Amino acid sequence: MTAVGDIGGISTVPGTTSTDRRAVISLLRRLRSEEGQADPLPIWEEMRSMGDVVRAPWGGYFVTGFEACSQVLRGRNWLVPDFAWQERQPDQRRWEAPATREMTRTLPRLNAPAHTCQRRALGNPFDRSALEELRPVIATLVADLLDEFADRLAADGEADFGTLVGEQLPIRTVGRWLGLDPEDHARILSFTHRQVYAQELLPTKSELAISAQATLEMRAYFTELIRHRRAHPGRDALTGWIHHWDARYPDDRAAADRIIYDLTMFITIASLETSAVLMTNAVWLLTRDPSCAAWLRRHPEHIDDAIEETLRYDPPVFVNSRIAADDTVLAGVPVAKDTTVHVLYGSAAHDPRRNPDPGVFDVRRDGGHLTFGGGAHYCLGAGLARLEARELLTQLLERFPTLRPSAPPSYDTSRVVFRRITSLKVTA
Numbered sequence: 001m002t003a004v005g006d007i008g009g010i011s012t013v014p015g016t017t018s019t020d021r022r023a024v025i026s027l028l029r030r031l032r033s034e035e036g037q038a039d040p041l042p043i044w045e046e047m048r049s050m051g052d053v054v055r056a057p058w059g060g061y062f063v064t065g066f067e068a069c070s071q072v073l074r075g076r077n078w079l080v081p082d083f084a085w086q087e088r089q090p091d092q093r094r095w096e097a098p099a100t101r102e103m104t105r106t107l108p109r110l111n112a113p114a115h116t117c118q119r120r121a122l123g124n125p126f127d128r129s130a131l132e133e134l135r136p137v138i139a140t141l142v143a144d145l146l147d148e149f150a151d152r153l154a155a156d157g158e159a160d161f162g163t164l165v166g167e168q169l170p171i172r173t174v175g176r177w178l179g180l181d182p183e184d185h186a187r188i189l190s191f192t193h194r195q196v197y198a199q200e201l202l203p204t205k206s207e208l209a210i211s212a213q214a215t216l217e218m219r220a221y222f223t224e225l226i227r228h229r230r231a232h233p234g235r236d237a238l239t240g241w242i243h244h245w246d247a248r249y250p251d252d253r254a255a256a257d258r259i260i261y262d263l264t265m266f267i268t269i270a271s272l273e274t275s276a277v278l279m280t281n282a283v284w285l286l287t288r289d290p291s292c293a294a295w296l297r298r299h300p301e302h303i304d305d306a307i308e309e310t311l312r313y314d315p316p317v318f319v320n321s322r323i324a325a326d327d328t329v330l331a332g333v334p335v336a337k338d339t340t341v342h343v344l345y346g347s348a349a350h351d352p353r354r355n356p357d358p359g360v361f362d363v364r365r366d367g368g369h370l371t372f373g374g375g376a377h378y379c380l381g382a383g384l385a386r387l388e389a390r391e392l393l394t395q396l397l398e399r400f401p402t403l404r405p406s407a408p409p410s411y412d413t414s415r416v417v418f419r420r421i422t423s424l425k426v427t428a
């Protein structure tokens with residue numbers, strides 16, 4: 001997820017015809033429009049029609065086909081673009097934004113051995129037994145949220161599922177897990193939505209300024225949180241990380257603090273918009289066709305399948321980036337060492353060679369997707385996101401059998417990398 005500057009300033013890459021370049025730029029512009037956000041499928045199809053590996057206008061490539069994307073995510077000869085890679089790039093200005101530098105220190109931007117060391121220390125915080133313990137907690141959070149949602153529906157006849165439930169469930173869940181004060185939830189959501197611009201493909205100067213301000217707020221919040229938790233330990237994940245990293249760096253509190261900060265900050269923000277999009281998308285895709293929701297209500301044993309199909313049909317993250325560790329060949333295209341490739345999750349999931357009739361939303365499909373990434377960087381929170389979605393759909397279908405969207409969802413159209421649904425109005 002790499003910032004590359006404003007598209008207006010991009011120069012032509014050798015080997016790319018100006019027609020190809022214009023076509024890709026036009027597709028990216030369409031993706032940043034109401035129409036493109038509401039229905040990106042034709043954009044993915046056009047990208048794939050240009051090849052499995054398509055030149056990006058600023059250099060590097062987009063990877064469109066399922067197999068090629070999977071190969072990049074899982075292959076050992078692909079790395080994430082870390083500080084060392086950034087330093088080898090000719091234009092250092094691209095990486096100077098404070099929010100970009102902050103994110104480059106976090107897990108998805110670390111390569112071995114630093115990445116291996118942090119993943120080992122984290123272990124799998126959402127293994128089977130942890131999820132089993134969390135299940136009743138999340139079930140209660142869902143029940144409470146649906147009570148509030150029901151009150152709003154009863155009072156107004158219509159309610160915004162996206163902000164009232166979709167966005168609230170992930171912050172309440174991760175908030176409980178990390179021991180965050182519920183009074184801070186609104187503040188955390190606010191800086192999360194703004195910080196993310198720096199991780200976009202084409203941030204403008206003003207978007208980078210918004211990200212920089214959000215980064216300052218985020219730093220102040222998590223630094224104080226860690227200081228306070230060290231003084232008042234609890235029975236939460238953050239307290240566990242403080243114990244672990246303080247023991248590992250007994251003579252260097254600053255080093256321990258830096259890692260604890262990076263982990264807490266990144267895991268919080270990684271869990272919010274992504275999971276919110278999954279919850280809201282699931283409700284939109286299931287209830288826009290009443291027969292689909294009704295069928296699932298009669299067949300709750302397929303709720304997990306419905307979640308997988310939602311993740312496939314409309315991934316919350318559209319783009320992720322890797323760099324070639326060595327000169328290599330990808331889907332027949334030679335890629336030089338250090339070149340960036342942008343994996344397009346949505347395009348991969350709609351590749352008809354992997355998922356026939358990809359544009360059909362079919363909860364019984366048993367399809368394939370790469371929505372949680374792959375290989376060493378596979379999403380740490382996939383199990384938690386799936387559990388939240390399962391508890392939500394189980395209770396929602398039971399309690400609101402006639403739930404219908406009153407309008408299609410609205411999206412933040414400034415996004416290409418991270419999708420954000422800003423509202424989904426529903427009635428019951």
Ligand code: HEM
Pocket residue numbers: 073107108109119174266267270271272274275278315316317320371372373374375376377378379380381382384385
């Ligand atoms: C539907 C919800 C979610 C989606 C779609 C999602 C998607 C992703 C993707 C695409 C990656 C990058 C994988 C790669 O580079 O191969 C990732 C990484 C990560 N995610 Fe998630 N995520 C979700 C929820 C969560 C949650 C709930 C948490 C934590 C509680 C979380 C924590 C992380 C972390 C820590 C990483 C970095 C892993 C690493 O680089 O080693 N995610 N996620």
